[in-house]
Amino acid sequence: MTDRRRTYIDIHILQSVPPSNLNRDDAGSPKQAIYGGARRLRVSSQAWKRATRLAFKNDLGIPADQLGTRTKRVSTLLAARLTERARVSAEAATRLSNALLAHDLKVTAGKKATESAYLLFFGRSQLDAIVALVSDRASELTALADDALTKAVAELPVRAQLMAKHPIDVALFGRMVADIPALNVDAATQVAHALSVHPVEVEFDYYTAVDDEKTREEDAGAAMMGTVEFTSATLYRYATLDVQHLAENLDNDIEVTIQAVRAFMRAFVTSMPTGHQNTFAHRTVPSLVSYMVRTDQPVNLVSAFESPVRSTHGIAARAALSLAREANRTSTSFGLTPMAVSTVYDPASLAGMSSHQDRDPAAEAAQAFGPVCGLDESIDAIITAVRPRLDGSAES
Structure with missing residues (x-):
């Protein structure tokens, strides 16, 4: 009989993006939010969920007839x-x-x-x-x-x-039809709005375009001109996946559920919203990805950045240490210790960073993030941890 205890996979990501406008508001400005008293860059959860859905087909090659529209x-x-x-x-x-x-x-x-x-x-x-x-x-x-x-x-x-x-994307992201509640499907995932870990300022790119068929003698001016707003940031991204709920949405088919878990774990990490992508070519990969399997409750670690990271010598490594300390704090103070952790990051980036309470930054990171893995290895490790909780072989 399938084990119905809750199993959550939390995904924590630190990702730096160059000048870009990933997700704009109705006025064309990069979306923003105030957090910890500082203005942050924000990318809406809807933008990254759509990017993830597109990645299922475009990047992972899942056939269209296995996906939703x-x-x-x-x-x-x-x-x-x-x-x-x-x-x-x-x-x-x-x-x-x-x-x-x-x-x-x-x-x-x-x-x-x-x-x-x-x-x-x-x-x-x-x-x-x-x-x-x-x-x-x-x-x-x-x-x-x-x-x-x-x-x-x-x-x-x-x-x-x-x-x-x-299909797996409906099972993951749910469906809400206000006029027909009987068609509603509760989502198995929750995706947070991505926030910069530091304060940001919006800048303006002034551009002009010339008419190739006009000579300088005929007209030396620009044929058009305009501005595009942009900013750059190191983002904290978070999502959580309720594995048992996903199985329920997929008719308790364990192999299909595992396929969906694997697809989401990769697509959410590697996807990118496409706002102004031709202008900025902003597609980067994360500097840190940490998968944490929990059996109690999901834990968003954004509190690590309530006090914004400030530095003129790089943000990502300092953000990784702040994230590790917050993960360790939730375990020590609240007893919310993950059942399994697998992380993609570079411990060498923490070398020489300041410590507190006589703790070595590398040791703090290792305590929170576990051994260093590649992305494929990390995904495999998490699948190995959650499969027994789906097929009923986990110890009670």
């Missing part, structure tokens, strides 16, 4: 499948698609007839399951009058198809 065009996608697999005309498929969605799902049209009134997050395989409900009688159904068609599809379990066999 968030769209208002659910009726259009369903109609296209009906046309292809049920061999009905596009017009008939659209009519049948609308009937299927309107009764059991109460999906209503938006401003455009081809779009629903709200975004719906679902798996492509779930649409295939809906098609399977009617594929062998699609011609019969589309020949009915509107009232008869509505009555005929009323008994079909359309909603049930969207509540089973969730």
Whole structure:
């Protein structure tokens, strides 16, 4: 029998980004927040969750039919499948698609007839399951009058198809449909807004562009000009994954759950929001990634940076030491000691740093972060730690 005790994987990341505008507000400025009395750069959780979802397909190569899509065009996608697999005309498929969605799902049209009134997050395989409900009688159904068609599809379990066999991104990030609470899926992950560990100032890049086909004698001025706001920062990023809840969202399929855990652990670390990426080429990799398996509660260690890190000789190493000290404090003072820890970082970067209470900075880091590993090795170590808690072989 599967062990249902809670198991959380906390992911702590320190990542330095050069001049960039990863995630802008409605005025085009990099998003910001006040924390610890200092203005910090902020990257919203939504921005990094979308980057993670895109990484599943683009970087990890997970097939699209195993992933979800968030769209208002659910009726259009369903109609296209009906046309292809049920061999009905596009017009008939659209009519049948609308009937299927309107009764059991109460999906209503938006401003455009081809779009629903709200975004719906679902798996492509779930649409295939809906098609399977009617594929062998699609011609019969589309020949009915509107009232008869509505009555005929009323008994079909359309909603049930969207509540089973969730793709991994729906299982991870959840689904909220205010108009149809029965379609809601509680997320197995929580992602914090990334914050800079130090104060930031927003700067401006003034740019001009010239017309290549004009001579200097004809016009020496710029054809256009403008500004882009940017900043640079060392970010603290945090996410937590409830492994048992993820398994529940994935119909308790252990191997699929392990696949999803592995995918999230890598994609969240290596992904990057794409705001102004062509302008700034800001894609970096983290200086520290620490995976911590907990059996009590998730612990966001952002308090390590409530007092902002200030330095003119590099931020990342000092931030790593602050993070280690906060991790050790939560263990010592609150008894919140991780069951397993695996970390990617460079201990040599801590050499020569100041200590306190006669502690060696490298020893403090080793206590908090465990042995040094590469990313693949760290992920494997965490999978090894959590698998027994999924398959029921863990000791009680």
